[in-house]
Amino acid sequence: MKNKQVILGAVVIFLVGAVAGNYFIKLLRQPPEPSAETQSLIGSKLPDYSLLALDGVRERGEQWLGQVQVINFWATWCEPCKREIPALMDIQRDYRQQNLQVIGIAVDDTQAVRDYVDEMGINYPILVGEGDAIEVAKKLGNDLGILPYTVITDQAGQIRFIRYGEVDREMVEKEIRKLI
Numbered sequence: 001m002k003n004k005q006v007i008l009g010a011v012v013i014f015l016v017g018a019v020a021g022n023y024f025i026k027l028l029r030q031p032p033e034p035s036a037e038t039q040s041l042i043g044s045k046l047p048d049y050s051l052l053a054l055d056g057v058r059e060r061g062e063q064w065l066g067q068v069q070v071i072n073f074w075a076t077w078c079e080p081c082k083r084e085i086p087a088l089m090d091i092q093r094d095y096r097q098q099n100l101q102v103i104g105i106a107v108d109d110t111q112a113v114r115d116y117v118d119e120m121g122i123n124y125p126i127l128v129g130e131g132d133a134i135e136v137a138k139k140l141g142n143d144l145g146i147l148p149y150t151v152i153t154d155q156a157g158q159i160r161f162i163r164y165g166e167v168d169r170e171m172v173e174k175e176i177r178k179l180i
Contacts, residue, residue: 031165051127080166
């Protein structure tokens with residue numbers, strides 16, 4: 001009897017894991033559309049925030065007003081996040097003279113982020129905060145807690161684009177060309 005209960009328990013755990021795994025795989029392939037509440041942020045002013053940079057200095061989001069901002073929430077353990085970073089680095093390099101600033105906000109451990117930034121040679125500012133970064137992401141509409149998460153603002157700091165999940169260069173360029 002006890003063996004049957006153990007086997008039944010294992011089967012239930014396996015099935016729940018399979019269903020959840022399929023859900024998350026689907027989510028990675030086709031992230032959800034932002035909710036109506038999140039979509040309502042389009043056209044609103046970027047909320048104030050401040051987070052620590054890798055050098056330990058507290059940076060305020062308002063310092064990038066006057067530039068188109070590509071704000072990307074990511075983590076070192078997030079494979080889609082890591083896949084999109086080279087495109088964001090290219091965008092920063094190619095559009096910095098056109099008043100654009102990519103800002104990475106890592107929802108992760110500072111040392112893990114520092115090591116990854118050094119390894120990749122990331123060419124844009126990286127802010128770090130575990131709980132604090134999650135709160136900033138929520139302020140910017142990430143009500144689902146999905147990474148990566150990207151917000152693009154115009155030069156006046158108005159939110160113009162929100163995306164759950166991975167972005168690519170073509171997608172980001174399409175949006176920033178409307179604003180530069």
